[in-house]
Amino acid sequence: MILKIDNKKFIISYTHSVNRGRVRDFYFIDRDGNIVLDKTRFVSYGAGIAEPEKNENIVITDDYIEINNMNRIIKNFYLFIGVVANHTMMIDDKVIELDKFFAPQTNIKIEYKKLSIFDYIVSFIYQINQ
Template sequence: MKKVIKISLIIVIFCCLVAAVFFSPVINVLSIKSRKCQPQLFYSIEGYSKGFVISYTHSVNKGRVHDFYKHTEDDNIELYKTSFVSYGAGIPEPEETPGAVFSVTQDSYVIENLNRIVPRLVMAVGLTARHTIVFDTSFTIGSKEFILTDYFEPQTSIILEYKKVSLYSYLKHEMK
């Protein structure tokens, strides 16, 4: 009888440990969710660990813009670099940000050291803008781009933020 109780106790403890690991918020992710429609929620571990790049077609000059983000030590979002093919309304001027560095490459203009920090990024998914996200700031040709209109309706207001989630929640909402 003692042996049965001991085995039962071990099984209960094991199940509790598994449940704790599975349901405790321990995984750092980039969370992307609709502001109004809660089921529209996606997570990326790479978006947290490697940063992310949001790209879009500029509404005025029609060129592609790439904004580079990473997490800060206190899990805020930092816009640290932008690249674009032509100036247009809303493109930052290097002089606006102390320490920003402007450079010209073969195929784009780049502003680095922007150091713009926000607790979360709120944006509207555009149809004409063709918003995409890449979960890696190396952003090279062939990087896996996720087209945001494949996940959210055009004009949906979305929130990007860093958070901790459980393994269960991550597996349920992983962006694929």
């Protein structure tokens, strides 16, 4: 699947498998084309939830816990589409339900690439014919 991204920001959201709370990870594309985890927001800690590291801030409100200023470059971004996770991706105010495109228990790779208009059209046609 190829998606056009205008503002170079996106959010991946999912239901945590243990605490059943919703987790939102906020990413941006830096000037070198890297995918960078900017912050994560969740309702309560559970297995696999990030802990704040040096220079990261933690914000606690009545509605969520947020770790920001993360600036973690994700070199190989693989996402395992869970059975109960209900993974979604929000890009430019559009919500994409990933389980509508990928079967549960599928491992997908997320990457950022600049494409020529020709490559974009060819990729789009390829997607339609799948």
